Amino acid sequence: MxxxxxxxxxxxxxxxxxxxxxxxxxxxxxxKEAVNWSDGVWFKQGIPRCTFIVWLAIQNRLPTGDRKRQWGITQGCILCGDRDETRDHLFFACPYFYTIWDRVAGRLIGRRINPDWSDMLRLVCLGAYSLLDQILIRLLFQVIIYHVWRERNLRRHQQGIKGTDQLVCMVNKVVKNRITSLGYKGHHGLEGLMRRWFEVFG
Ligand SMILES: [Zn+2]
Structure with a gap:
């Protein structure tokens, strides 16, 4: 043996x-599965305060109205009046959000644009665009989510009043300021970022 x-x-x-x-x-x-959304969220041209809100949104950790269901409270969407405020409603499905997303990112994304959170997150993370467009799409994704979330919070405290036109103007300003602050000049590979932004939005 x-x-x-x-x-x-x-x-x-x-x-x-x-x-x-x-x-x-x-x-x-x-x-653990490699976090497939990390590229779409953590990138050099991102804005940290916006990145943080997107990171919470991806994990569905923002205190949206649906969290109150467990106490029998239904909290509707303060931006459009929909009965149920969920992450997927606020980000992309809400007509308020989608109007802004479509106006600002529509020309970059083209026919693939739609109001579905998972679809848009996938699209932002995939990187199926030219480098300049990819940076702009990722930047817009986080800037719009951040500012719509902020507007939603202000309205809940009776302070928010911005319509979609004003939000679009603000997003444009934030994106331009961010590109300026990156200081890409001369022969830098991303020197054309501002020019591309004017092409698609201007
Ligand atoms: Zn809504």
Missing amino acids: KDDKFLWKHDTDDYKEYFSSARTWEQIRCK
């Missing part, structure tokens, strides 16, 4: 007599 042998698991159905720390680590670490 042979002695029992200890074997180290190197992979599924792959056992060896020697120990490999790298292989063992692969077995025990918590294999």
